[in-house]
Amino acid sequence: xxxxxxxxxxxxxxxxxxxxxxxxxxxxxxxxxSEILPLRTEEHITTASIGTDDLTGVEAKTTTTVxxxxxxxxxxxxxxxYLFGTPGQERFWFLWDELVIGALxxxxxxxxxxxxxxxxxxxxxxNRGTPFLVxxxxxxxxxxxxxxxxxxxxDLDPGVPVVLCDARDRESSKQVLLALIQYVRSTRRLPVG
Amino acid sequence: xxxxxxxxxxxxxxxxxxxxPRHRSGTGRGRARSRRRRPPEPxxxxxxxxxxxxxxxxHGQSAATPDAATPDTATVDAATRDAATVAADRVxxxAATVAAxxxxxxxxxxxxxxxxxxxxxxxxxxRAASEPxxxxxxxxxxxxxxxxxxxxxxxxxxxxxxxxxxxxxxxxGHTWLDEEAGPVVRPYTLTGGRSRPFTSGLNxxxxxxxxxxxxxxxxxxxPEQRAIxxxxxxxxxxxxxxxxxxxxxxVVRVLVGDLIQANLVxxxxxxxxxxxxxxxxxxxxxxxxxxx
Numbered sequence: 001x002x003x004x005x006x007x008x009x010x011x012x013x014x015x016x017x018x019x020x021x022x023x024x025x026x027x028x029x030x031x032x033x034s035e036i037l038p039l040r041t042e043e044h045i046t047t048a049s050i051g052t053d054d055l056t057g058v059e060a061k062t063t064t065t066v067x068x069x070x071x072x073x074x075x076x077x078x079x080x081x082y083l084f085g086t087p088g089q090e091r092f093w094f095l096w097d098e099l100v101i102g103a104l105x106x107x108x109x110x111x112x113x114x115x116x117x118x119x120x121x122x123x124x125x126x127n128r129g130t131p132f133l134v135x136x137x138x139x140x141x142x143x144x145x146x147x148x149x150x151x152x153x154x155d156l157d158p159g160v161p162v163v164l165c166d167a168r169d170r171e172s173s174k175q176v177l178l179a180l181i182q183y184v185r186s187t188r189r190l191p192v193g
Numbered sequence: 194x195x196x197x198x199x200x201x202x203x204x205x206x207x208x209x210x211x212x213x214p215r216h217r218s219g220t221g222r223g224r225a226r227s228r229r230r231r232p233p234e235p236x237x238x239x240x241x242x243x244x245x246x247x248x249x250x251x252h253g254q255s256a257a258t259p260d261a262a263t264p265d266t267a268t269v270d271a272a273t274r275d276a277a278t279v280a281a282d283r284v285x286x287x288a289a290t291v292a293a294x295x296x297x298x299x300x301x302x303x304x305x306x307x308x309x310x311x312x313x314x315x316x317x318x319x320r321a322a323s324e325p326x327x328x329x330x331x332x333x334x335x336x337x338x339x340x341x342x343x344x345x346x347x348x349x350x351x352x353x354x355x356x357x358x359x360x361x362x363x364x365x366g367h368t369w370l371d372e373e374a375g376p377v378v379r380p381y382t383l384t385g386g387r388s389r390p391f392t393s394g395l396n397x398x399x400x401x402x403x404x405x406x407x408x409x410x411x412x413x414x415x416p417e418q419r420a421i422x423x424x425x426x427x428x429x430x431x432x433x434x435x436x437x438x439x440x441x442x443x444v445v446r447v448l449v450g451d452l453i454q455a456n457l458v459x460x461x462x463x464x465x466x467x468x469x470x471x472x473x474x475x476x477x478x479x480x481x482x483x484x485x
Contacts, residue, residue, distance in 0.1 A: 012474055013398045013430060013463035033485070037436035041443060070436050075481030079474060082398065082432065098396060104470065178482050185475045 012079045016180065017099055018069070019086045019125070020109030021117025025137040025167035026085040027069045029109065033173035034071030034083055041066050041095065066095055073177075081177070086121075096124065105184045106132040107176055109167070112144045115153055122154060131184045133161040135176045159187070383417055383444055390450025397432040397442065398463055401425045401449055405457050418448050425458055 018026045030036050069085030084099050100106075106125050110118040118134070125132040136143075136150055145153075147162045156162065163179050166172045381388055405411065407422035414422075420438055435445040452458040 010461065011400065011428060011463055012470060013400070014470060014474075014478065015398060037433075038439075039432055039436045040439070040441045041435075070432060072433065073482070073485070075478050079477055079481065081478060081482075082430070084397075084432075101396070102398070174482055174485055178479060181475055181478050181482065185472065185479075188469070188472065188475075 010078075014079065014081045015099070015103045016081060016083050016177065017086050017096075017103050017106040017130075018083055018109065019106055019118075019121040019132075021111065021114060021121075024109045024111045024114075024117060025139075026109055029107070029135070029137075029165070029167040029173050029176065030069045030071040030083045030085050032168055032170045033177065034073045034081075036069055036071045039068045039070035039084075041068065068095075093120075093124070100125075100128050100130055103130055105180050106130050107180055108132050108134050110134055110136050110150065110154070111139065112136060112150060113139075115150070118154070122156070126157075131180075131187050133163060133176075133180050133183055135163050135165045135167075137167045138164055159183075381444060381447075383415065383440070384447040387447050388443055390446045391454045392450045392460075395431055395446045395449060395460065396462075398430045399460050400428040400430055400463055401434065401452075401458050401460050402428040403458050411457070415448070418452055421445070421448060421452060422457065428461070430463075 018030055020026055027036075066087050068087060069083070071083035071085075073081040073083070075081055086096055086099060087093070106121075108118050108121045108125065122132075122134075134150070134154060134156065136147070143164060147164065151160075151162050154162075161179055161183050163176055165176045401421070403422045403425040405422065406426070407414075407419040411419075417438060417440065421434055424434055424437055431442065431445055431449065434440075434449070435442045438445065440448075449458065449460070453460060
């Protein structure tokens with residue numbers, strides 16, 4: 001009793017990564033603007049990751065369970081935006097290599113109290129050529145530094161947007177995503193290969 | 194004698210009764226998957242029956258001992274494969290041989306070993322904590338020697354019957370994860386230990402679409418695979434399947450790979466994964482986000 005697969009146009013799945021240091025508000029951002037589900041992966045720790053991972057004391061461990069935040073925003077019948085909250089710990093970054101393929105762009109979240117936490121994420125996306133913006137999560141409405149100072153501290157390329165947000169607020173989180181999509185579109189329009 | 198024992202203990206060293214239900218589900222890769230979720234008793238009974246002929250009979254043990262004798266040989270093999278074979282020629286009984294492998298047990302005397310070793314497979318561990326009868330059952334057979342192994346078997350026969358339904362052990366709401374299933378089913382148990390799917394190229398956003406309804410007369414499907422067929426009536430991504438089924442992505446990949454192999458689902462890549470989304474799509478996303 002088979003039934004005909006849907007004949008309508010293929011859906012478009014867009015992938016947006018939410019990165020940043022531990023406790024910076026990635027989960028909060030994903031959950032405030034989409035339905036959220038925990039996504040479990042049980043991954044082999046590859047030899048490629050061992051050079052960069054601190055596996056001291058767990059050398060015998062070859063697989064690890066990583067839980068990512070997974071959000072889904074249905075734009076319309078054909079377009080779905082998937083949000084992946086990337087694992088914050090650097091040792092899980094080998095997971096990113098799959099995530100980043102085909103990703104539309106990334107949001108790097110920053111907390112100005114611990115700005116350095118997001119440096120590795122910035123390096124990663126810069127090296128991969130993935131378009132990203134920096135979203136400064138203003139905890140409790142607190143904004144300690146201006147956007148310009150943050151940009152300076154992060155040594156960003158001129159075009160990379162820096163936005164302020166309150167990850168708990170749905171509207172604010174939406175604006176972050178909007179800014180990212182608009183930024184991605186603007187990079188496409190540049191006459192770059 | 195020692196030669197007789199070696200084939201008998203062949204299966205796997207991990208079959209030691211001390212591994213209990215939690216670990217045993219992780220062993221025995223590639224075996225029938227449906228067995229994994231059952232309580233340990235039936236499996237042990239089957240395996241015991243298979244292994245009995247060699248060991249106990251030529252020791253002249255009573256018919257009640259197979260349950261006890263089988264774990265013994267397994268333990269011997271696991272701990273002292275080489276030493277035991279040398280020693281076995283001199284030692285009279287399998288029970289005495291166990292003395293060579295005290296590490297797994299804290300009971301020092303050889304006579305106490307066989308019954309203790311027979312506890313876990315017969316009296317299932319999940320019950321042991323709360324069941325009043327069970328503590329007495331292991332206690333009774335411990336001091337006497339091999340022949341009393343029938344006691345735990347009796348306890349098993351009586352214990353499960355009066356057992357009232359028990360709350361699931363977890364708060365995750367898995368109806369199948371009850372006490373009978375043991376405390377944990379390791380994720381890759383569902384895949385028979387396989388961690389790689391038949392097909393490659395299933396990434397997180399690969400869409401899976403069912404070709405058959407899950408209520409079709411399909412035999413041999415696991416509940417999880419039926420659930421996948423149900424969820425993929427409309428094309429669904431691998432990531433979403435994993436999240437909705439609360440299974441690791443790797444497990445879902447294997448299960449989907451099986452379904453592809455069986456020609457029950459088709460997969461395709463979303464357009465955006467193949468080429469960068471066009472301006473029209475980005476504009477649609479922007480409009481859609483604004484409208485949220």
